[in-house]
Amino acid sequence: MSVSPIKSVQGHLHQSLSAIRSNAHDHVHAITSNKSDIRPIDVNKAEDDVDFLAQIGLLVAASRQTFAFARDKGLPFVYNYVKYVNPKYKVPVRAVIFDGILCLVLGLLILIDTTAANALFSLAVVGNQLAWVVPVLLVLLPVGRSRFVPGPFYLGPVLSTIINIVTVLWGIFVMIFAMFPDSKSVTKDTMNYTCVINMGIWLLALLYYYVYGYTHYSGPVSNLDEDDPDSSIEGRPVHNIDSAIAEKI
Numbered sequence: 001m002s003v004s005p006i007k008s009v010q011g012h013l014h015q016s017l018s019a020i021r022s023n024a025h026d027h028v029h030a031i032t033s034n035k036s037d038i039r040p041i042d043v044n045k046a047e048d049d050v051d052f053l054a055q056i057g058l059l060v061a062a063s064r065q066t067f068a069f070a071r072d073k074g075l076p077f078v079y080n081y082v083k084y085v086n087p088k089y090k091v092p093v094r095a096v097i098f099d100g101i102l103c104l105v106l107g108l109l110i111l112i113d114t115t116a117a118n119a120l121f122s123l124a125v126v127g128n129q130l131a132w133v134v135p136v137l138l139v140l141l142p143v144g145r146s147r148f149v150p151g152p153f154y155l156g157p158v159l160s161t162i163i164n165i166v167t168v169l170w171g172i173f174v175m176i177f178a179m180f181p182d183s184k185s186v187t188k189d190t191m192n193y194t195c196v197i198n199m200g201i202w203l204l205a206l207l208y209y210y211v212y213g214y215t216h217y218s219g220p221v222s223n224l225d226e227d228d229p230d231s232s233i234e235g236r237p238v239h240n241i242d243s244a245i246a247e248k249i
Contacts, residue, residue, distance in 0.1 A: 063099045067092035074217045076208070118182075119193040125178045126198055133171035136164045 069075050070082040078098070086093045110117035138144030140161065154160065181192040209217075 059096065059099055059103065063092060063096040066099055067095040070095065072217060074213060076212050076216075115189055115191070115193065119197050122178045122192060122194040123197050123201070126175045126194060127201075129171040129175045129178075133168050133175075136167050136171075140164050140168065 066075065067083055067085070070079040073079050075082055082095050082098050083092070084094050085091065106120060109120060135144075139148050155163065179192055179194045179198075182190045
């Protein structure tokens with residue numbers, strides 16, 4: 001998750017980053033030109049290596065989210081296949097492969113049109129921020145505050161409210177920033193179409209929910225059952241959220 005804001009900045013400031021890399025290479029060459037025993041640093045390769053390691057962590061996290069969503073029957077058509085957990089390794093291998101294929105397909109967009117690819121990559125940042133802001137915002141609103149049950153780690157009503165307000169404001173700021181175009185002179189090639197794609201994704205999500213999710217999705221799914229450690233593979237849907245909250249209280 002920490003890489004998403006970095007990728008957003010890279011998407012909007014790619015020209016500046018190219019200049020920075022060029023200057024970095026010049027400085028490294030100047031430093032090492034008089035010292036034959038010191039090898040020059042390949043800035044691009046170092047960045048690619050760090051980015052590759054970060055993407056592995058993101059793929060692992062995304063595969064667990066995909067597995068949970070498929071287990072709840074929220075993923076259409078392929079949920080029975082994706083939710084499978086390898087009995088030997090206790091890992092949702094199919095979810096990892098499924099997410100890896102999606103990443104490859106989305107990555108191919110950059111070969112077709114860099115403008116569309118940059119908008120899609122910025123959409124990932126906006127989507128993450130939106131997913132974090134919505135539940136926090138609901139806790140601040142009366143409809144969510146009355147149903148909120150604090151967990152073991154709770155900072156109290158005052159400090160928690162302050163943190164939640166800062167979180168919502170920061171998330172809104174990042175979402176707006178991620179939708180800015182690359183330059184002041186906006187053309188069809190420099191325009192950031194994240195806001196357009198965002199609205200399209202939201203409309204498709206609403207359509208999907210009412211066509212499929214409303215009749216098949218019955219989440220959320222409860223956590224592990226104390227008597228059945230493997231119950232998370234299938235899960236137990238909580239149909240009556242008020243009863244579940246009453247049990248916690």
